[in-house]
Amino acid sequence: MNEEFYIGWQDKAPKSYGQSVKYVVWTLVILVPLIAGILVLSQRGFIPSKYEIAHFRTLEGILLTEPIPCLKIPLIQDEKGIIRFQRILLIGMGKKSATPALEALAQKTGKPLMGKGVRLKGKLIYYDGVVALELGPEKELFQGFSKLKDVASTPVDLGKVTLRGEILDPKCYLGVMRPGEGKPHRSCAIRCLAGGIPAFFKTKTSNGGQQYCFVLDQDGRPINDKLAPYVADEVQVCGVVEQWDNWYVVKAEEYKQLMPYWGKGMVMCR
């Protein structure tokens, strides 16, 4: 039997014990960076979304407060005199929609703001051509009315489609979080939807790209509470797709999980 005996409170460990600990420590010194490297390099990576966290911008456009709060910004006027607009999604601070801040603003200005030209200050969030503005603090949000006049955009009916993809919250996905999708992000997206941030749907196009649309019900009203249980799962949405300027909106008739709970099998839209 090894006569050496280790006692922790003694100043020095016996030689054989010290030697073993040295081997363990050196093994860890080699193994630990190796494990860190393997874990880092086997991640799937992040999309180049952007949240201008430290930079406020003032945008001028026509304010639409519902069903999806946005600023319509005139881009160009074509040869027929038609003005093309870009819609910028408006989102409140934190996991909240823009609606409470816009209602407070309407009270403050004493005017209904729907369809009015305004200048609003906030932080830009954008990815893949979709842009959102996180509204700034109450005192700085409203930078005055603008002379822009609303030109009603006629939604373009693109027909009934069946889409497969993931329901997300646009705030996180477009840049506030990386990653802002998938199972680990599910709870956050549910919180955002519960806070009134519009439901956003990511689907793959036939050429392998991504396409995005907002999801409303058949009557064009938000259905965040009904969609919340499907967040982060692969779902199938059936409904009419409309184009609202640069946005696509699906008026969902049916939405179902493609990989539902164990044992229920696959369900399909009719």
Added chain:
Amino acid sequence: MSVNYTTVQWNRQKRRYDRIMGGIIALYLLTFTLLQLAFYPLISPETLIIRATGTLAFIMLQFILCIGPMARLDHRFLPLLYNRRHLGVTTFLIGAVHGIFNIIQFHSLGYVDPIFSVFASNTHYGSLQDFPFQVLGFFALLILFLMAATSHDFWLKNLSPRWWKSLHMLVYLAYGLLVFHVMLGAIQLEQSPMWIGFVGFGLFTLISLHLMAAGVEKKRLQEQMDKAAVGEGFYQVCSAEDIPENRAKMVYLEGQNIAVFRYDGKVSAVNNICRHQHGPIGEGKIVDGCITCPWHGYQYLPQNGQSPPPFTEKLETYDVKIVDGMVWVNPTPYPEGTERPAAIIQA
């Protein structure tokens, strides 16, 4: 050993242990961060913190759980066990950073309380695939908190070693919760075979080490059962020559875990469970006339099971006799600290 409570009873080995632990933690965090920034610079700072601390806490817990069986299989790993509680508390703190950042990131700034949100956002409690994995992490962190908060000897003494040990055995539940937390959370996003392999290998290693340690213990008990002979309440356990000087033979008789020590031409028997953290006294050694526990160096006198003054810990003692060179032990325990005459080994 101590008669008064101090925050940390520092000694040279604890300082070295903590320095090495801090160095290896820093090495991991630095490597993870630098590689992350080099290969995935798009990661957000919050995600970097969440991933670095989450993976580190899981690795540390895995290592902590391996130390116990490693030290049982080979005593040369005992120095890793000596200051394991600092490793445990540090693991909790790193896990807490992961948990707090997650709660801030995913659950705060909404319309409901962030803690309530952990439980109420994802409500697929009936689904394995969609189970709210953050709840599992929350409860694992709660267990690690309870363990860290009660890690001091003050709690060991006041909760009683039995309850303290039971509470701290919950670490296995915490580990199980964390395995599912990782499998149902991060791995469902990353879907990397490396991540799955990493968790699987860790689990396999841990189970293997525990089974090996249990196998060694079972073999020891089996050998002892085969040799046992009974007479007048005494069990024949071994030849006196079988016990090395200043060391012990451990026996399990009628539900009693007994360590039979040989020293100075005598043999005495005491209960095999240290009053500190239930360490195996019989794997210790007699140093300066005292039985010394291999885990944290707690000491007891072999003839009466009492810690030398001013310490107050006491072990049960047993009657021992030697007949024709064979050691016989009566497993009926005497109250803790009862002096029993040692059996003399005839020349």
